[in-house]
Amino acid sequence: xxxxxxxxxxxxxxxxxxxxxxxxxxxxxxxxxxxxxxxxxxxxxxxxxxxxxxxxxxxxxxxxxxxxxxxxxxxxxxxxxxxxxxxxxxxxxxxxxxxxxxxxxxxxxxxxxx
Numbered sequence: 001x002x003x004x005x006x007x008x009x010x011x012x013x014x015x016x017x018x019x020x021x022x023x024x025x026x027x028x029x030x031x032x033x034x035x036x037x038x039x040x041x042x043x044x045x046x047x048x049x050x051x052x053x054x055x056x057x058x059x060x061x062x063x064x065x066x067x068x069x070x071x072x073x074x075x076x077x078x079x080x081x082x083x084x085x086x087x088x089x090x091x092x093x094x095x096x097x098x099x100x101x102x103x104x105x106x107x108x109x110x111x112x113x114x
Contacts, residue, residue: 002026002103004095009108012085016112020080022095022105029099034071034078038091038110048093051078063089085112 008020024031035050035058049059049069057069068081078095090112095105 002029002031002097002099002101004097004103004105006093006095006105006108009093009110011111011113014085014087014112014114016085017081017083018085018110020082020093020095020108020110022078022097024076024078024095024097024103026076026097026099031073031076031097031099033096033098034076035096036069036078036080036093037096038089038093039107040088040091043091045094049080050096082110085110087112087114 002024004022004024006022032053036048037045038048039045047060051057051069051071066084070079092107093110094107097103
């Protein structure tokens with residue numbers, strides 16, 4: 001089993017920055033893809049960014065140039081550096097880690113005030 005645990009959410013003013021972290025605990029499995037999704041109230045969960053074990057990244061158009069995903073594969077940890085935050089970035093951010101299955105964390109709230 002893989003257990004992703006997020007941290008780093010909070011309240012920030014528009015234009016500010018936050019850094020999210022996620023540690024995916026596992027004793028047995030190799031994790032390939034890791035990433036971040038988000039879900040705003042009344043909306044579906046959407047992709048934010050993903051990163052493969054080789055370091056290949058993929059971003060939603062809405063965050064390109066503002067968010068950066070990175071990874072420490074030795075620690076099964078993924079980071080999301082969020083800059084120039086906007087009120088529309090307000091959501092619960094979920095970490096995902098893929099081994100045999102896709103595993104999800106409990107989420108961390110990010111609130112951007114205008």
